Amino acid sequence: MNPTPVSRSGRFAGGPAADVAAFTESISFDWRLWRQDIQGSLAHATMLRKIGVLTRAELGAITRGLNRIGREIAAGKFSWKPELEDVHMNIESELTRRVPAGAKLHTGRSRNDQVALDVRLWLRDEITALLGEIAELQRALVSLGGRHADVVIPGYTHLQRAQPVYLAHHLLAYVEMLGSDGARLRDCQARVNVCPLGSGALAGSTLPLDRKLAARLLGFVDAAGREQLTQNSMDGVSDRDFMIEFAAAAALLAVHLSRLAEDVILWVSAEFNYLKIADAYTTGSSLMPQKKNPDIAELARGKTGRVVGNLMALLTLLKGLPMTYNRDLQEDKERLFDTADTVRATTRLMAAMLRHTSVNRAACARAAGDPALLATDLADYLVRRGTPFRRAHHAVGAVVALAEKRGQRLNELTLAELQSVDKTFGRDALGVFDLSRAMAKRNQPGAPGTKEVAKQLARWRKQLSRD
Ligand code: ARG
DSSP states (O other), X not given: OOOOOGGXXXXXXXXXXXXXXXXXXXXXXXXXXXXXXXHHHHHHHHHHHHTTSSOHHHHHHHHHHHHHHHHHHHTTXXXXXXXXXXXXXXXXXXXXXXXXXXXXXXXXXXXXXXXXXXXXXXXXXXHHHHHHHHHHHHHHHHHHHHHTTTOEEEEXXXXXXXXXXEHHHHHHHHHHHHHHHHHHHHHHHHHHSOBOTTOTTTTOOSSOOOHHHHHHHTTOBOTTOOBOBOSOHHHHHHOOHHHHHHHHHHXXXXXXXXXXXXXXXXXXXXXXXXXXEOGGGOBOOSSOTTOOBOHHHHHHHHHHHHHHHHHHHHHHHHHTOOSSOOGGGGGXXXXXXXXXXXXXXXXXXXXXXXXXXXXXXXXXXXXXTOGGGGHHHHHHHHHHTTOOHHHXXXXXXXXXXXXXXXXOOGGGSOHHHHHHHOTTOOGGGGGGGOHHHHHHTOOSXXXXXXXXXXXXXXXXXXXXXXX
C-alpha cells in the first residue's frame, strides 16, 4: 500500500488520488534540498533538546537516524516516494519509521518555515560557488588580455570602427561588469542569510523555541557574529524576495555573458578573425566539413533567454499571492535551480573556452593599423594648436573626404594636401598616425592608454588573487 503522508493523518480518509499526487508532488525536483533539509533538522533537534522537548537519548537517535539517511541518499540508495509529496516529508517519514523519536522532530515547525529555511541554506552556498566561477572567468579574461598586452584592436561604436583600444582594455570591460555582478550577488547573499526557522506555519509557536540558537547552529550570523533572524513570522514563510534578487542579479550576469559571447562569436568569424578557439571548445557541422562553430558562446547567448524568463516567472508567481504561504510557492524551486545551474555552467564554460582561445596578432594589427581610427587624434592635434574643437572636427572631416576621393589612406596624404584643408597643420601632423605614440597618450583613469591598461591589469590581478 502507498504510504499516506503525515500531513493527511487523522483528518483525511486516505491518501490522495494518483493524479492528484502526481500533480502536487515536488520530490522530483526538491530532492536536491536533502542536505539542507537534514542540516536544518539537526539544528532544530538540537534546539528542541535545549528547551527540553527531546531527551538526550532521543536527540542522539534522531541525529544518528538523519545522518544515516543522509549517507544513503548520497550513495543513491534512498528510495524517494512521490506519494510523500516532497523532500521534507520523505525524510521525516523515513526517520520516524526507523526512530520513534522522529515523531517529535516536527515540534514547533511547519513545512512552510522548513522549505524557506532549506532554500535559503541552499542558495547561500550556491552564491558562494557562483562567486568562485565569476572570479575564475575574470581571471581568464585578465590572463588572455595580459598575455597579449601589446595587442591593439579597433574599438567599435555602432559596430563601426571607431578608435583604437588595447585588446586587454576591451576584455577588462567585461571584468568590470563581472565585478559588479559579484558585488550584487554578495549584497543579495546578506539578505539570503537570514533564518526563518521558528516562523512555524505562519504564526510562530506557543512553545519556547530558541530561534537564536538554531540560527547560530546554521551559520545565520552577520560579519560581527550576530544572529540574523526573520523579524515577522508571516513574512518569514511567504518571503521569496531573496530569490528574486538572486534571479535578477543572475539575469544581469547572463546578459553580460551573452554580450561577451557575442563579441567572441564576431571575433572568431572569418570577417574579423581576431580570435581562434581550440578544437576541443568548438563543434563541427553535420553537413559542411569545413565548419568550426563557436557553440559554447552561442549557447551562452541563447541560455540568457531562460534565465531572464525565470526572473519573470518568479516575479509573476509572487505578484498576486495573499499572505502567507500558498502552494503556488512550490513553483519557485525549478526556476531557482534552473537559474543557478545555468549561470554557473555558463560562467564556467566561458572561462574554460577563453583559456583555450588564441589571439591572431596579425589580424588584430591589420585592423588596428587603419589610420582612420586616429581621425579624432588628428582633430586633437589641431585643438592643441588652438583650434576650437568644432572647427577641428570639420577640418578633419574634410581631410577624410579628400583621402577618400583620392582612394588613399589618411596617413598617405602629404603635408601640402593637409594644409590645403587647414593651414594649421604642421610638419609633425602625420606623426599623429604613429599607433604606439597614440596609445601612450590615453592615460586618464579608465582610458585605454598603455600605462593605464597595464595599471588596470595589475589592479585586477592583485584583486583576483585575493578573491
Ligand atoms: N513542497 C512544498 C513547497 O515546495 C513545501 C511546503 C508545503 N507546505 C504546505 N503547507 N503544503 O513549497
